[in-house]
Amino acid sequence: MSGSSLPPVTEIGPRDAASQAAFCDYVPQVFQRASFHLWRAWGGWNEDYRAFAVVEDGRVLANVSVTRMRLLLEGREATGFQFGAVGCLPSHRGRGLARAVMEAALDFCGEAPVLLFANPTVLEFYPRFGFTPWRQELFTAPHEAVPGGAPAPTLDLSDAGVRAGLAALSEEGLPVTERFGARGYSSISTWYAANGFSRPLRRLKEDAWAFAGVEGDTLYLDDVFTRGLFDLRAWIPRLIDRPIRRIQFGFTPERWWPEATAAGEDTKADLFVRRLSLSREPHRFPVLAHT
Ligand SMILES: CC(C)(COP(=O)(O)OP(=O)(O)OC[C@H]1O[C@@H](n2cnc3c(N)ncnc32)[C@H](O)[C@@H]1OP(=O)(O)O)[C@@H](O)C(=O)NCCC(=O)NCCS
16 A cells, blocks of 8 residues: 555544543454453553554554653663554454554654564564564573561552552652663553453562562562662562572563573563664563553
8 A cells, every 4th residue: 555545543642532442442353362441441541652543433443552661771761662552453454554553653753762562473564664673581590488477468459549659669769670671661560460461469568569479489570669779589488478499580680680690582572673772781671561
């Protein structure tokens, strides 16, 4: 399809309730397991989130969602954007609709860096729009521990007060990694919780919360939201309900576990970047900041 015959693209922002509802209806038609209904009801659609969609008769046919991100690149903060929910209804593919929404979203981003996490079916799609793949690493550390002390309480993100607390820690607190990370992405993490995809959120201290859970003999420590440094190691026995032998991190643990090792590529990440130059040191963008 030539550029001149591309269909019009609608920008859906935080106050466009009817179009948001159409977007929410579109998502499960393309991504079977994902839903935006509860996340939206929880106030997740904030000023940083907008969707670029081809809408016909009130139906979203194709979409690219754009989240404004406060990226951290080797300790330096930069405004960037993350794409998500990129797709087209199966009945309307091959007509240039995804191209139309990709181009509108990229126009919106201008010269700013853009990143996205793809999937194996679209590895040849994003390079058509100037994106290049970038390796993500898995980090693990051997660590033997047994449960001890009072278990860290589990926090419920369906509680608006808990969501507000997470937002404050995420915006004002210590980023979990500065090699390649972000600040202020609690509304993204909350999406995982709203869909039942996140590990439990545990309260270590008033101002230190962690998404973590044990599987087999491994503690998966997905993220840490805190106002300041604390002795994370001392809290491990209160995060586990059975003995563990190792920890896997959902982020680059240069701050929280410097002796953790890069254990191989995160083959499930499929990160693509545009106008973004990342650390040559191994890194993992926080898993609960992926859209
Ligand atoms: C990938 C997807 C969005 C493409 O939608 P579409 O409307 O059929 O795409 P378009 O017709 O606009 O095609 C745009 C261009 O990409 C190409 N293309 C389309 N699908 C592609 C794919 N899977 N891999 C590589 N190239 C692809 C087209 O040939 C076209 O090329 P051109 O414009 O340079 O000639 C659609 O197949 C989809 O929704 N897939 C499932 C959801 C998904 O996996 N989304 C990605 C999430 S990260």
